[in-house]
Amino acid sequence: MAATPTPPDFVTVDGMTMAYGSFVVQSDVSFSIRRGSVFVVMGDSGSGKSTLMRHMIGLDRPSKGDVRYSGTPYWSSTELEQRKLRRRFGVLFQGAGLLSSMTLAENISLSLKQHLKVEPGEAREVAVTKLELVGLGGFEDSYPSQVSGGMRNRAGLARALSLDPDILFLDEPSAGLDPLSARHLDDLILELRDSLGTTFFVVTHELPSIFAIADDAIFLDGERHRMVARGAPREMAATTTDPKVKAFLERGQYP
Amino acid sequence: MSAPVASLHRDGDGTFVVRVSGDWSLEAPIPPSSEAVTDLRNEVPSRVVFQAVDLGHWDSSLVAYLVFVSEVARGEAATVDTTGLPHGLQHLLALAAGPRRPTPPPPPHPTIPRRVGVAAIDFWDHSLGLLDFVGRASLAVKDVLIGRGHFEKTDFYLLLEQTGGAALPLVAVINFLVGAVLAFLGAVQLQQFDAVIFVANLVGVGTVRETGALMTGIVMAGRTGASFAAVLGTMTVNSEVDALETMNFPPMEFLVAPRVLAMMLMMPLLVLYGDVFGMLGGYVVAVGLLDLTPALYLTQTRESMAMSDVMVGLLKAPAFGAVVALSGTYFGMKTGRTASSVGVATTRAVVSGILLVIVMDAILTVFFYAVKL
Numbered sequence: 001m002a003a004t005p006t007p008p009d010f011v012t013v014d015g016m017t018m019a020y021g022s023f024v025v026q027s028d029v030s031f032s033i034r035r036g037s038v039f040v041v042m043g044d045s046g047s048g049k050s051t052l053m054r055h056m057i058g059l060d061r062p063s064k065g066d067v068r069y070s071g072t073p074y075w076s077s078t079e080l081e082q083r084k085l086r087r088r089f090g091v092l093f094q095g096a097g098l099l100s101s102m103t104l105a106e107n108i109s110l111s112l113k114q115h116l117k118v119e120p121g122e123a124r125e126v127a128v129t130k131l132e133l134v135g136l137g138g139f140e141d142s143y144p145s146q147v148s149g150g151m152r153n154r155a156g157l158a159r160a161l162s163l164d165p166d167i168l169f170l171d172e173p174s175a176g177l178d179p180l181s182a183r184h185l186d187d188l189i190l191e192l193r194d195s196l197g198t199t200f201f202v203v204t205h206e207l208p209s210i211f212a213i214a215d216d217a218i219f220l221d222g223e224r225h226r227m228v229a230r231g232a233p234r235e236m237a238a239t240t241t242d243p244k245v246k247a248f249l250e251r252g253q254y255p
Numbered sequence: 256m257s258a259p260v261a262s263l264h265r266d267g268d269g270t271f272v273v274r275v276s277g278d279w280s281l282e283a284p285i286p287p288s289s290e291a292v293t294d295l296r297n298e299v300p301s302r303v304v305f306q307a308v309d310l311g312h313w314d315s316s317l318v319a320y321l322v323f324v325s326e327v328a329r330g331e332a333a334t335v336d337t338t339g340l341p342h343g344l345q346h347l348l349a350l351a352a353g354p355r356r357p358t359p360p361p362p363p364h365p366t367i368p369r370r371v372g373v374a375a376i377d378f379w380d381h382s383l384g385l386l387d388f389v390g391r392a393s394l395a396v397k398d399v400l401i402g403r404g405h406f407e408k409t410d411f412y413l414l415l416e417q418t419g420g421a422a423l424p425l426v427a428v429i430n431f432l433v434g435a436v437l438a439f440l441g442a443v444q445l446q447q448f449d450a451v452i453f454v455a456n457l458v459g460v461g462t463v464r465e466t467g468a469l470m471t472g473i474v475m476a477g478r479t480g481a482s483f484a485a486v487l488g489t490m491t492v493n494s495e496v497d498a499l500e501t502m503n504f505p506p507m508e509f510l511v512a513p514r515v516l517a518m519m520l521m522m523p524l525l526v527l528y529g530d531v532f533g534m535l536g537g538y539v540v541a542v543g544l545l546d547l548t549p550a551l552y553l554t555q556t557r558e559s560m561a562m563s564d565v566m567v568g569l570l571k572a573p574a575f576g577a578v579v580a581l582s583g584t585y586f587g588m589k590t591g592r593t594a595s596s597v598g599v600a601t602t603r604a605v606v607s608g609i610l611l612v613i614v615m616d617a618i619l620t621v622f623f624y625a626v627k628l
Binding site: 054057058059083086087089091092094095096097098099100101110111113115159 | 405410490493494495497498499500501502503504
């Protein structure tokens, strides 16, 4: 990579190659994310957007390259340092990944009790507040299986927010949401970015969402297995020469 | 409904005409497209023309037929003219004619040496994986025991109930029946020497040293090992395990260690309980069918057994509990990302759970023989 840019970026991905066995999903992906910005990963289905996220949050080890948070490399750090870094992450998985044996409130207060050693009553209060934030007030004692897919997604977001993370990783947050809730979610993301200075890493292919929230973005191509575009979506749409990216952003016909 | 017809003929100028008529439906047989393709390939035309004449009802069957013929035609560098077809059909053909990814060649059929090789590598990988897993699980259990790991008390009590109390009826029935079978087996042989009373020795010692622990271990592999694999497998498929990992709840401490501990704690109690029912099975057969008096049978049972016999069974129990819990949780955590992989994980957990219980039993039996216990 070139010389370190100033001001230092919060997240830097350095020549990361992701592979399952001998199948290379994406090779040599490099980008950086400014603190307090919303970064969107676009791409066609199967291009490795979620895989990139898994490699960044410590679930899959990259076959080459690393990711640095405020300069600390994740994969070449010790287990203890990795734990410390993960403590600053909030993650929303596809399908939410809520623990099905616990109520929504218990899901959210789990890490509060563990990491902040707050009292159970206080943890529940925080959990209820977070649920209200995503429009799920009154559902704190429901189990994940008792609410709809869109509601599970929002509850997953509430859990990701529970420890006021520095960076939130969201995998398809608006999947299964009606247009109004999707809009509400976009507003919430911008609100959190502006009020708390939270950094966002969002995997999505919802165009309205991309144009509404993204400060910066990359486009992963699943056929060529590499990153093919980089920049704010509007600029990307105006300046890109890649027909696939253009077609994607204009939702138009393939030339 | 009139029968679907595809008539093929050639015009003088190198044009191949496919004329379709009648009602085309997925629910009724249609003319085979191979006929048209064979005819077309006999003498490759420069142009293929589709025409509809008296075409009644049509659905995907006709679309598929025409798409197949036109793909072959294009492959032979002939142009395809669809203007003689209804509008809807033309549009569908145009959509289907879009860019097409070349079909990857099918993987070669595995030869026997290849299959043996793959199976051997798979077995080796799983053996190494299981060893690595046992190591990490042991560390997690240690962390939990010295109070450093994360430990959810209510979850643990629930696990104790699931692995212990809920298994009581099954353990009782199986051990009772095995005890009864042992008594029968012994009686037939011992009657020849007029030594039926020694049925009590066979059942008593056999149950507490061997069958009590072994049968309970096998039952638990099928019951609880399967349930561990299914639960952890489903959690893996639903990203719940990933979520725990990123929330800094190591799945080893949070999911594996409590299950291993619960099984190691409950197995000795279940074995003790199973022993009682095994001997009861023998007692019922002996007293009911072999004309031994209750007092005689009970006295003989007590005199035949030493405390060390009972201890052998009870020492095997936690070991069996550990291997059952470990294979259940290992295959559960190894689950892929589909529903069917949960089924595979459960099957593997049960199969290797039973296998490992029996292997462990063989090793321990030899060991106890060697140390003269």
